[in-house]
Amino acid sequence: MSDVIVQHISKTYNKGAVKAVTDVSFAVKPGELFGLIGPDGAGKTSLFRVLATLLLPEGGSASLGGFDVVKDYKEIRKRLGYMPGRFSLYQDLTVEENLEFFATVFKTTIKTNYDLIRDIYVQIEPFKTRRAGKLSGGMKQKLALCCALIHRPEILLLDEPTTGVDTVSRKEFWEMLGRLKAEGITILVSTPYMDEATRCERIALMQDGRLLSVETPASIVAQYPGTLYAIRAANMSRLLQDLRKSEMLSSCNAFGEYHHLAFRQDTPEAHASLIRFLEVNTHEGVELKPVEPTIEDCFIRLMQP
Amino acid sequence: MDVVIKTEKLTKRYGDFIAANELTMDVYAGEIFGFLGANGAGKTTAMRMLCGLSLPSSGKATIAGYDIYKETEEIKKHIGYMSQKFSLYEDLTVRENIRFFGGIYGLPVRELKEKSEALLETLGLEKEAKTLVAALPLGWKQKLAFSVAVLHEPKIVFLDEPTGGVDPVTRRQFWDLIYAAADRGITIFVTTHYMDEAEYCNRISMMVDGVIKALDTPANLKKQYNAASMDDVFYELARGAKRKAD
Numbered sequence: 001m002s003d004v005i006v007q008h009i010s011k012t013y014n015k016g017a018v019k020a021v022t023d024v025s026f027a028v029k030p031g032e033l034f035g036l037i038g039p040d041g042a043g044k045t046s047l048f049r050v051l052a053t054l055l056l057p058e059g060g061s062a063s064l065g066g067f068d069v070v071k072d073y074k075e076i077r078k079r080l081g082y083m084p085g086r087f088s089l090y091q092d093l094t095v096e097e098n099l100e101f102f103a104t105v106f107k108t109t110i111k112t113n114y115d116l117i118r119d120i121y122v123q124i125e126p127f128k129t130r131r132a133g134k135l136s137g138g139m140k141q142k143l144a145l146c147c148a149l150i151h152r153p154e155i156l157l158l159d160e161p162t163t164g165v166d167t168v169s170r171k172e173f174w175e176m177l178g179r180l181k182a183e184g185i186t187i188l189v190s191t192p193y194m195d196e197a198t199r200c201e202r203i204a205l206m207q208d209g210r211l212l213s214v215e216t217p218a219s220i221v222a223q224y225p226g227t228l229y230a231i232r233a234a235n236m237s238r239l240l241q242d243l244r245k246s247e248m249l250s251s252c253n254a255f256g257e258y259h260h261l262a263f264r265q266d267t268p269e270a271h272a273s274l275i276r277f278l279e280v281n282t283h284e285g286v287e288l289k290p291v292e293p294t295i296e297d298c299f300i301r302l303m304q305p
Numbered sequence: 306m307d308v309v310i311k312t313e314k315l316t317k318r319y320g321d322f323i324a325a326n327e328l329t330m331d332v333y334a335g336e337i338f339g340f341l342g343a344n345g346a347g348k349t350t351a352m353r354m355l356c357g358l359s360l361p362s363s364g365k366a367t368i369a370g371y372d373i374y375k376e377t378e379e380i381k382k383h384i385g386y387m388s389q390k391f392s393l394y395e396d397l398t399v400r401e402n403i404r405f406f407g408g409i410y411g412l413p414v415r416e417l418k419e420k421s422e423a424l425l426e427t428l429g430l431e432k433e434a435k436t437l438v439a440a441l442p443l444g445w446k447q448k449l450a451f452s453v454a455v456l457h458e459p460k461i462v463f464l465d466e467p468t469g470g471v472d473p474v475t476r477r478q479f480w481d482l483i484y485a486a487a488d489r490g491i492t493i494f495v496t497t498h499y500m501d502e503a504e505y506c507n508r509i510s511m512m513v514d515g516v517i518k519a520l521d522t523p524a525n526l527k528k529q530y531n532a533a534s535m536d537d538v539f540y541e542l543a544r545g546a547k548r549k550a551d
Binding site for chain 1: 342343344345442443444466469470471472473474475477480484488498499500501502503504505523534535536539540543544546
């Protein structure tokens with residue numbers, strides 16, 4: 001099983017005008033399912049391209065399974081499965097032809113490694129004579145994963161495999177990753193969806209080219225300082241506007257059914273005074289209760305300078 | 306309440322394939338209406354019909370009071386549209402984009418000039434007026450794109466996954482803009498894959514395999530499906546889907 005070590009990697013574009021990745025360091029353990037979580041423009045794809053030996057870093061070094069991304073790129077390419085964010089298979093080859101092509105390039109056969117892809121491939125096999133360009137999004141994603149796996153890689157890099165995919169397919173995809181992890185494959189996966197973070201053993205939160213934190217999802221949540229509260233009332237939009245006017249709160253954000261807030265000074269007096277403030281502003285049905293922070297709460301807090 | 310989108314058994318067929326099957330709904334003025342569904346459920350097909358870009362195979366509909374078969378040009382004038390995939394011209398500056406889209410939507414020159422400057426100020430983009438849109442951070446682009454889509458004060462604005470990939474702080478600022486537009490009486494018709502955003506909608510429709518499977522407020526849907534969150538409601542409705550296209 002192979003590890004991934006990233007040390008002080010930096011990458012810029014346009015002669016340094018755009019800083020895509022700035023001094024990023026972390027290590028992925030052999031066999032780990034590691035998530036890189038961040039919005040578009042955080043630098044996830046640039047970092048993945050450096051690790052996939054497709055871009056040269058400007059500073060720092062990185063290795064996969066002990067091989068250096070610059071010096072030993074040929075060795076890495078034999079051992080790495082890479083699924084880019086953008087669909088990159090041959091549109092005018094059929095499902096079967098694409099898979100056979102990638103197997104041949106890696107000097108292997110579909111038969112040799114069929115056991116690894118079987119669970120995924122059976123779902124697209126009924127369409128094996130269809131051209132890849134004519135597949136639906138979900139099927140393209142599955143084919144791309146099969147092609148990335150066909151040479152039985154030690155390490156799998158998946159760049160935003162679930163972007164634009166609905167909740168049901170996303171759940172299925174993460175279940176597939178769990179099975180691949182059980183095969184001993186080291187998996188590095190990126191996503192802009194914060195709720196997927198808990199599917200990973202450890203995550204790196206990334207924003208504007210820098211890492212905000214590298215931890216297990218549970219310890220990121222445990223490190224949230226103080227208590228977070230959920231609040232709701234009859235008119236949620238007006239509630240949010242009024243809460244923002246309050247001096248008592250250090251943060252307040254919409255979170256679906258509730259708004260999440262934190263007090264500057266978390267005392268019973270502060271709670272009572274907030275409730276009074278909302279009564280004065282004629283809010284009805286006010287409910288305030290402590291709540292476990294989500295990864296998104298933690299991300300928002302870490303984003304604030 | 307005024308009905309701004311009214312459809313009755315609206316259907317779109319491609320050969321034997323029924324992409325959208327007898328869609329019936331009323332959407333009210335100033336409402337934030339969430340249009341949800343699994344990949345391949347037929348959302349895009351439905352949206353294209355409602356925007357006057359694709360003629361239905363059968364059924365009836367009026368959009369902002371205009372007939373979906375005969376008055377598609379009038380429909381286009383009274384709606385705004387924004388998607389994550391296409392929103393602004395990257396190689397035009399911020400100001401040029403505002404002027405361009407304002408012009409397309411038919412705003413008179415003088416009004417457009419005033420509105421452009423007011424918009425730059427509201428968004429805090431005065432300094433970036435001459436910056437190419439390509440150089441703006443994604444979050445700013447999305448906020449600008451939304452503001453441009455409602456610059457002509459349309460009756461309805463269609464938002465197709467407007468917040469995909471946007472950071473969590475900007476995503477919330479984006480919803481502030483949506484609320485502000487709804488308060489001005491603009492109807493918001495929005496698709497999203499973020500289930501917390503489904504909660505921000507007044508009402509939600511859920512499409513599965515070309516059919517509207519459910520249509521109600523988020524609270525009622527959760528009650529009806531005995532679910533803790535909208536995520537669970539979605540899962541409950543969509544997991545039986547037979548179509549898995551995009």
